[in-house]
Amino acid sequence: MKCDLCHAEIVEIKFRCSPEKFARAVKNGLTPNMQELNLSREQYKKDFGVEFDDRGIPWIMSAWKKMAMVSETDWALCEKCKARVETKL
Numbered sequence: 001m002k003c004d005l006c007h008a009e010i011v012e013i014k015f016r017c018s019p020e021k022f023a024r025a026v027k028n029g030l031t032p033n034m035q036e037l038n039l040s041r042e043q044y045k046k047d048f049g050v051e052f053d054d055r056g057i058p059w060i061m062s063a064w065k066k067m068a069m070v071s072e073t074d075w076a077l078c079e080k081c082k083a084r085v086e087t088k089l
C-alpha cells in the first residue's frame with residue numbers, strides 16, 4: 001500500500017482523509033512537493049502520451065489540484081502527509 005500523496009510505502013494505513021477534508025487542504029494551498037511531481041512523470045506519459053518536461057510542471061500542478069478537488073475516495077496518508085494536510089485545514 002502506498003501513500004496517496006507522496007507514494008511512500010505504508011505498512012499499515014493509519015490515517016485516512018475524507019475527500020471533503022482533503023479538498024479543503026488543497027484549497028488552502030496543499031500541493032505535492034517536487035519529488036512527488038517527479039514521481040508523476042511516468043503517469044504523465046502514460047496519461048497524455050507525451051514526455052514530461054519542466055514546462056509541464058505548472059500544468060501538472062493544476063491538473064493535480066483539479067483531480068484532488070474532485071476526488072471522491074478517501075486518501076490514504078502516511079504520517080508525514082497527514083501532518084502536512086492538517087497544517088492546511
Ligand SMILES: [Zn+2]
Pocket residue numbers: 003004005006007008077078079080081082
Ligand atoms: Zn505520504
